[in-house]
Structures are given as structure tokens and as C-alpha cells.
Amino acid sequence: MDIKVRKLLVDVHTHCYLPRYAALLRQRTLPPRIVSQNQEGHQLFMYNGQKSASPIGPQYWDRNEKLKFMNLHDIDVSIVSTANPWLDFLDKPSTASQLANELNEDLENYCATSPGVDGFDTMKRLYGFGLLPLIEGIGTEDLLQTVKHITGLPHLKGIIMGTRGVGKGLDDPALEPLWEALSNTKLVVFLHPHYGLGSGAKEAWGDQENGNVLSLGIGFPVETTTAITRLILTGAFDRYPNLRILLAHSGGALPQLSSRIASCISHDPLVSSRLKHDMRYYVSKFYYDAVNYGPEEMGFVADVIGRGTAYSSTPGMRGDRLTGYKRILLGTGKEAKSAKVLETLQAINDVQRWEEEHKDAVRGGNAIELFGLGQ
Amino acid sequence: MDIKVRKLLVDVHTHCYLPRYAALLRQRTLPPRIVSQNQEGHQLFMYNGQKSASPIGPQYWDRNEKLKFMNLHDIDVSIVSTANPWLDFLDKPSTASQLANELNEDLENYCATSPGVDGFDTMKRLYGFGLLPLIEGIGTEDLLQTVKHITGLPHLKGIIMGTRGVGKGLDDPALEPLWEALSNTKLVVFLHPHYGLGSGAKEAWGDQENGNVLSLGIGFPVETTTAITRLILTGAFDRYPNLRILLAHSGGALPQLSSRIASCISHDPLVSSRLKHDMRYYVSKFYYDAVNYGPEEMGFVADVIGRGTAYSSTPGMRGDRLTGYKRILLGTGKEAKSAKVLETLQAINDVQRWEEEHKDAVRGGNAIELFGLGQ
Known part of the structure; x- marks a missing residue:
């Protein structure tokens, strides 16, 4: 059984716009919205605040299309999440709360009625990340009620969220009760970017025409890096060491900047006195999707x-990729493109020093363990 | 001789504020400025537009202090550059041009009259990166004249520059003649950050008090990443393949984001049609200091x-760290702190799979070759 489990393919970064959500986006007159462009033969486009719109189709709302795509690439299980921008654009807390509850029920149903995995009686093909009504003005009670609701939906294994919290980012003290509540569940928080550099984009990207290359290629990963760093700097992971965080796009630039940030912290007594461990220890406790190209x-x-063990306040032996592989999980990314899936599988396959057991874990075993799939 | 050369330590990232420059900063009433704080026992502080000022001392202007620091760490040669913000803050082109020329002469003198390296008759302990008057309104002719002046100063081996060019970044078409002129010299362009996220900083870093941790830890490396990416996207490195670029802080987040950026480019025909090679090929042609912690x-x-060979339009065999080591050069960073030097030397020493020959090259051999030291 154990060997078989390790050989499953589990995709933890794959998105949907559920029918209820897609219908809402079609009704809107401002981005985010879904628009039919007649000149393109009725193709649908998602306008999401970037310079150009992305073509969008039934793979986002039709479960059969999702399963077809999974079958094409031998993906056994997908843990599906609503794509950005989630509910961020809503302005009424009561609407956001109600919609979150409805969409979480929809997603539970989408997963619960999905086929089982061949040979694994108790495992479904689809699981999900729920949504919280994270908008300005939302009450803490509403957030905690939604967390509680999600924990009662057996096929939802986590929540997906953006970087803005309730308007002031993830280091907002107002979110403290949320982190505490989440740390008392097994839910995995999937942190995903949407805004890039926000108000700094115009200056940073300059005057030349580069489409979405800079905002998506640099802005998105930097947004994730900044958001999770700000949360680390509050000491949240000392207070809630059980919080389970999954970082989109392998953490963006966080792995490469983590030692530099650690150095900057060490030069600032105000910040370093707030933290029990070196920055690199916290970084080693997150989970990372394999969307790193x-x-x-x-x-x-x-x-x-792997090296994070050496940066605990009670340091252990420094590990490397032969221990660190345990926290990397296959993801295929937003576009559900075959080339992208093949590229990611190829990258996993080509990592120097990894044996089949490490690759099997990244392709599926780690996710089965983290999310307790089939249990 | 060859073995001896490889054993020298050469520091390519170390800064100065020459006496003429420091005097100017002491006269100023707005940042950047050097201020004596009486309550701190006459210690000098550099106010540079960050949240807090840095203590600053004679190691920035007194050559004997620089040499003492080098002796302490057995650094044989330093290639010294003016620290940020260079001449960026000046508003009169004629002042900037004149000061650039004077400071370049000062630096030439600082290096030319430095001691020789023991056992290497023709090699000095100090070489330098010159300055260009890169400010808004400067004429192309003034820039080209300064390049020409620097090429006539035998101990100046390159120029250091920030990311703003003449006000619109490095992808400004107005800089085209400068890149062309530089590509016809052996000068190395040392690209260094100063502004972080600029106007986006307030939103990105949020309301919590984190000192300079986010602006220096994330903002600086992202600034370098964005600036060089924008220059790549103009096709500059197809037009001027001989341009020699050295990236501060090991390129910031560029190495980790290069494959993601390449993927974004491949989805944008407008941008990809401008480039002859995959993004990762250009990235592999730069030089990187070892300031990566x-x-x-x-x-x-x-x-x-190393892998860049696989991303040429006529791909070769994919290399790795056993070929890529050739373009990494020892640097000690701005603060001239012993802990930092030791940390960097330790990091070089601990790289998996590197043999002594690779480490010797990074510690000095690569710089001797790139800058033609002692020739």
C-alpha cells in the first residue's frame, strides 16, 4: 500500500471558477469580470486588472473538463482552489460572508461527488481549498464562523487566500484571532498572489511595452515573498507554530532572499528581538508548490x-535537498496547459541528487501525507 | 604563476565615499547627507532616504582604513566603487559631469598610488569603478565623454551605476548610445540598487515597524532584478553581446525568477519576438558578486x-555549478564588517560539489581574469 500511495500524482495548485462565481463575474461591468469577445468567435476572456486579458473556458467551471485534463496527464488527485481574486473585490461584508459559505458548499459538493481514485477506496479525485470573506470591514466573528464551517466540510482541506488580509496585509493585528483559529485546525493556508507591486507597478515596470511579463514574472512572486515575510516578522510562527502554510510558485523569491532578509533582521534589534528563530528556520517550515519552472x-x-534545521534557536544538523524534498508538492499552475504540466514533471525528474523516492514524494506522497487524503 | 594567481583574494563589491564626495554630503541639508550626531559622541551617520541612518566612519574615505580592513582579512585586491546614491541626487548636468570627472580622477589617484600586491609586480592593491553623470537632462555627449575619460584612467576597470539611468530606467532608448559605447570597451558595468520599490514601498511594506528589513532585504534585490530584466527585454544583449554586467547581491532575485520570467515571455509574442535567446541565456552571461549570504x-x-548554455538559440549541453562558478566573484558588501566577510568566505567554502579550484576562482581568480588585473 505504501509504495502504491507514493506513486500517485497529486496536484495542489490548480484553480477553478465555480459556476456560481463565474456567473457573478459575467454580470460585472468592471474588472474582475468575464467578457465574451465577439470578434474572437465568442471566446471568453478574464479581465483581472492586468494589462491584457486571458482567454478562459469551461475548464474553469466544468468539472468534467477538469477530470479530462487530469486523466490526460495521469493526475490522480487535484486539490482545487478558486483562482484569484477570490472575494477580494466585494465591498459588502454580509455579501462576502454569504458567498463564501455558498462557494464552500459548492466546492464541497464538487469534490464529494467526484469519482474515487482507482484502487484507493476512500480517496476521491477532487479535494478543495475553501474561501474566507477577507475584505475590509469584515468582522472577526464572520471569519471564524467561516473557518468553522470549512472544518465541517470533509473534502475541503485548506483555504486559499491573497495577500491583503482585511485591507492591511497579513501582518495586521486584526488577523491574530484568525491565525490562532487556523492553527487549531489541520487546514492548510494556500497563500497566492494577485496584486503584484500594486501602486508601485507604474514606476517599477517603466514606460516600455512588456505586456504582463514584469507584473506576472516579478510582481507576483515578490508579492508572495513580501506578504509572508511581513507575517513572519510579527512573530506569528512563534505564537502559532502549527500554522500550515503552502506558498504558491515555490514561495516566489523567498528562498533566494531568505538569507539576505535574515542578515537584515540581525542588524535590527527591534525586529530580531521579536523573533525566536532565524528567518531561515520559519522559511523551512512552510510547504512549497513545485511551480518553479x-x-x-x-x-x-x-x-x-532542508537547511532550516541549522537555523532553529536549538540548531540541529544542516539538511539539504535530500531532507527538504518533503515539503515540496506538485502543482500545475493556473493555466491548465499541458506544456506546463510536462515542464514541471520534467523539472522534478531532473533535480540533481534526487532518487525516485524523493520524486515520488514530490509528485504525490507529500500531499497525501500533508492533507491526509483518503483517511 | 597561475596557481599563485588563483590564490589571491579579490573583493569586487566594496565601497568608498571619496573625501571630495564625503565633503559634499556633509554640506547638504537634505538626504543624502552625512550628519554628526552629538548625542552619539560625534559619530557620523549617513542619511540615505531609508527609515534609519547608518553609522559611517573613516573606512569610507580614508584609504589607510580600507587597506587595514583588507589586511585583516587577507584581501589582496579591492575594486572600490562609490557607494549609492552616486551622483543621482544632483540636479544640474554640468555639475554632475564635472564632479564625475573629478571623482574619477580622485579614484584613479587613490588606486594608482596604492601599494603593490606582494609578489605580483604589476598588480596594485586597489582598483576602481568610475562614475557616470547619470541624471535627468544630461546629454548623451557628456555620458560618452565620461566613458572615454574613464577608459583613459588605467586603474579604473569599470563603472558603477544605479537603476534609474537618466530618469526612466535602464530600458530608456536614450541610453542606447551608452550601451553601445560601453560594449566597445572592456569596462565592467556594476549594477547596484538604491531605491528599493520607490513609490510602491509604502503599500508593499505596510504599517508595522520593521526598520529597514523589508526595504533592504526585499526592495534592494527586487530593484536590481527589475532593472536588469527591463534591459534584457529591450534586446540590448542581442545588440551588444559584449556588454559586461556585474550584478550586485548576486543578481537579487534574478536567478530564482529567471525561469518564471522566461515562461511569461514565452506567452507574450510581442516580447518574445524581440529576443533572440531564452531569458536564461542572457542571465547566464552576467557576472554575479558572491554577496548572497x-x-x-x-x-x-x-x-x-551554468545551465545557460542550454538556453541559447543554438543550445549546447546544460552546465551546472561546476561550469557556472566562473562568473561569481567575491564581494564583501557595503558595511565592511568582519562578520560579513567571514560569512561570505564560509559560504564559498561550503558550496556542495565545489572543489578548491572552483573556490579559488570565486575568491579571486575570476576577478583577475575578468578585470585583467596586473596586465
């Missing part, structure tokens, strides 16, 4: 996870 | 350089 990046992220 | 980062940067 290359075997060098993949191995490096695993090295950075 | 850890053996995992060091090895990863070398892997990313």
Missing part, C-alpha cells in the same frame, strides 16, 4: 527547506 | 549560470 530552482528550494 | 544561494546562482 526548473530543476535548478526545484533543488534549490529543497536545499533551503 | 549562504552556500545554498551561492551554489544555486552558479547552477543558473
Whole structure:
């Protein structure tokens, strides 16, 4: 059984816009919205605040399309999440709360009625990350009620969230009760970018026409890096060491900048006195999807996870990619493109020093363990 | 001789504020400025637009202090550059041009009259990166004249510059003649950050008090990453393949984001049609200082350089850190702190799979070759 489990493919970074959500986006007149462009033969486009819109189709709302895509690539299980921008754009807390509850029920149903995995009686093909009504003005009680609701939905294994919290980012003291509540569950928090550099984008990207290359290629990963660093700097992971965080796009630039940030912290008594461990220890306690585009990046992220043992306040032996592989999980990314899936599988396959057991774990075993799939 | 050369220590990232420059900063009433704080016992502080000022002392202007620091750490040669913010804050082009020329002459004198390296008759202990008057309104002719002046100063081996060019960044078409002129010299362009996220900082760093941790830990490396990416996206390195670029702080987040950026480019025909090679090829043609704070980062940067051969439009065999080490050069960073030097030397020493020959090259051999020291 154990060997079989390790050979499953589990995709933890794959998105949907459930029918209820897609319908809402079609009704809107401002981004985010879904628009039919007649000149393109009725193709649908998602306008999401970036310079150009992305084509969008039934793979986002039709479960059969999702399963077809999974079958095409031998993906056994997908842990599906609503794609950005989630509920961030809503302005009424009561609407956001109600919609979160409805969409969480929809997603539970989407997963619960999905086929089982061949040979694994208790495992479904689909699981999900729920949504919280994280908008300005929402009450703490509403957030905690939604967390409680999600914990009662057996096929939802976590929540996906953006970087803005209730308007002031993830280091907002108002979120403290939320982190505490989440740390008392097994839910995995999937942190995902949407805003890039926000108000700094115009200056940072300059005047030349580069489409979405800079905002998606640099802005997105830097947004994730900044958001999780700000949360680390509050000491949240000393107060809630059981919080389970999954970082989109392998943490963006966090692995490469973690030692530099650690150095900056060590020069600032105000900040360093707030933290029990070196920055690199916290970084090694997160989970990272495999959406990092290359075997060098993949191995490096695993090295950075593995070395974290040496940065605890009670340091152990420094590990590397042969221990760090345990926290990297296959993801295929937003676009559900075959080339992307093949590229990611190839990258996993090409990591120097990884044996089949490490690759099997990253392709599925780690996710089965983390999310307790089939239990 | 060859073995001896490889054993020298050469520091390519170390700064000065020459006496003429420090005097100017002491006269100023707005940042950047050097201020004596009486309550701190006449200690001098550099106010540079960050939240807090840094203590600053004679190691920045007194050459004997620089040499003492080098002796302390057995650094044979330093290639000294004016620290940020260079001449960026000046508003009169004629002042900037004149000061650039004077400071370049000062630096030439600082280096030319320095002691020789024991046992290497023709090699000095100090070489330098000159300055260009890169401010808004400067004429192309003034920039080209300064380049020409620097090429006539035998101990200046390159120029240091920030990310703003003449006000619109490094992808400004107005800089085209400058890149062309530089590509016809052997000067190395040392690209260094100063502004972090600029106007986006307030939103990105949020309301909590984190000193300079976010602006220096994330903002600086992201600034370098964005600036060089924007220059790559103009196709500059297809037009001027001989341009020699040295990236501060090992390129910031560029190595980890290069494959993601390459993926974004491949989805944008407008941008990809402008470029002859995959993003990762250009990335592999730069030089990187060793200021990356850890053996995992060091090895990863070398892997990313090494693999670049596979991303040429006429791909060769994919290399790794055993070929990529050739473009990493010892640097000690701004603060001239002993702990930092020891940490960097330790990181070089601890890179997995590197033999002594690779480490010797990074510690000095690569710089001797790149800058033609002692020739």
C-alpha cells in the first residue's frame, strides 16, 4: 500500500471558477469580470486588472473538463482552489460572508461527488481549498464562523487566500484571532498572489511595452515573498507554530532572499528581538508548490527547506535537498496547459541528487501525507 | 604563476565615499547627507532616504582604513566603487559631469598610488569603478565623454551605476548610445540598487515597524532584478553581446525568477519576438558578486549560470555549478564588517560539489581574469 500511495500524482495548485462565481463575474461591468469577445468567435476572456486579458473556458467551471485534463496527464488527485481574486473585490461584508459559505458548499459538493481514485477506496479525485470573506470591514466573528464551517466540510482541506488580509496585509493585528483559529485546525493556508507591486507597478515596470511579463514574472512572486515575510516578522510562527502554510510558485523569491532578509533582521534589534528563530528556520517550515519552472530552482528550494534545521534557536544538523524534498508538492499552475504540466514533471525528474523516492514524494506522497487524503 | 594567481583574494563589491564626495554630503541639508550626531559622541551617520541612518566612519574615505580592513582579512585586491546614491541626487548636468570627472580622477589617484600586491609586480592593491553623470537632462555627449575619460584612467576597470539611468530606467532608448559605447570597451558595468520599490514601498511594506528589513532585504534585490530584466527585454544583449554586467547581491532575485520570467515571455509574442535567446541565456552571461549570504544561494546562482548554455538559440549541453562558478566573484558588501566577510568566505567554502579550484576562482581568480588585473 505504501509504495502504491507514493506513486500517485497529486496536484495542489490548480484553480477553478465555480459556476456560481463565474456567473457573478459575467454580470460585472468592471474588472474582475468575464467578457465574451465577439470578434474572437465568442471566446471568453478574464479581465483581472492586468494589462491584457486571458482567454478562459469551461475548464474553469466544468468539472468534467477538469477530470479530462487530469486523466490526460495521469493526475490522480487535484486539490482545487478558486483562482484569484477570490472575494477580494466585494465591498459588502454580509455579501462576502454569504458567498463564501455558498462557494464552500459548492466546492464541497464538487469534490464529494467526484469519482474515487482507482484502487484507493476512500480517496476521491477532487479535494478543495475553501474561501474566507477577507475584505475590509469584515468582522472577526464572520471569519471564524467561516473557518468553522470549512472544518465541517470533509473534502475541503485548506483555504486559499491573497495577500491583503482585511485591507492591511497579513501582518495586521486584526488577523491574530484568525491565525490562532487556523492553527487549531489541520487546514492548510494556500497563500497566492494577485496584486503584484500594486501602486508601485507604474514606476517599477517603466514606460516600455512588456505586456504582463514584469507584473506576472516579478510582481507576483515578490508579492508572495513580501506578504509572508511581513507575517513572519510579527512573530506569528512563534505564537502559532502549527500554522500550515503552502506558498504558491515555490514561495516566489523567498528562498533566494531568505538569507539576505535574515542578515537584515540581525542588524535590527527591534525586529530580531521579536523573533525566536532565524528567518531561515520559519522559511523551512512552510510547504512549497513545485511551480518553479526548473530543476535548478526545484533543488534549490529543497536545499533551503532542508537547511532550516541549522537555523532553529536549538540548531540541529544542516539538511539539504535530500531532507527538504518533503515539503515540496506538485502543482500545475493556473493555466491548465499541458506544456506546463510536462515542464514541471520534467523539472522534478531532473533535480540533481534526487532518487525516485524523493520524486515520488514530490509528485504525490507529500500531499497525501500533508492533507491526509483518503483517511 | 597561475596557481599563485588563483590564490589571491579579490573583493569586487566594496565601497568608498571619496573625501571630495564625503565633503559634499556633509554640506547638504537634505538626504543624502552625512550628519554628526552629538548625542552619539560625534559619530557620523549617513542619511540615505531609508527609515534609519547608518553609522559611517573613516573606512569610507580614508584609504589607510580600507587597506587595514583588507589586511585583516587577507584581501589582496579591492575594486572600490562609490557607494549609492552616486551622483543621482544632483540636479544640474554640468555639475554632475564635472564632479564625475573629478571623482574619477580622485579614484584613479587613490588606486594608482596604492601599494603593490606582494609578489605580483604589476598588480596594485586597489582598483576602481568610475562614475557616470547619470541624471535627468544630461546629454548623451557628456555620458560618452565620461566613458572615454574613464577608459583613459588605467586603474579604473569599470563603472558603477544605479537603476534609474537618466530618469526612466535602464530600458530608456536614450541610453542606447551608452550601451553601445560601453560594449566597445572592456569596462565592467556594476549594477547596484538604491531605491528599493520607490513609490510602491509604502503599500508593499505596510504599517508595522520593521526598520529597514523589508526595504533592504526585499526592495534592494527586487530593484536590481527589475532593472536588469527591463534591459534584457529591450534586446540590448542581442545588440551588444559584449556588454559586461556585474550584478550586485548576486543578481537579487534574478536567478530564482529567471525561469518564471522566461515562461511569461514565452506567452507574450510581442516580447518574445524581440529576443533572440531564452531569458536564461542572457542571465547566464552576467557576472554575479558572491554577496548572497549562504552556500545554498551561492551554489544555486552558479547552477543558473551554468545551465545557460542550454538556453541559447543554438543550445549546447546544460552546465551546472561546476561550469557556472566562473562568473561569481567575491564581494564583501557595503558595511565592511568582519562578520560579513567571514560569512561570505564560509559560504564559498561550503558550496556542495565545489572543489578548491572552483573556490579559488570565486575568491579571486575570476576577478583577475575578468578585470585583467596586473596586465
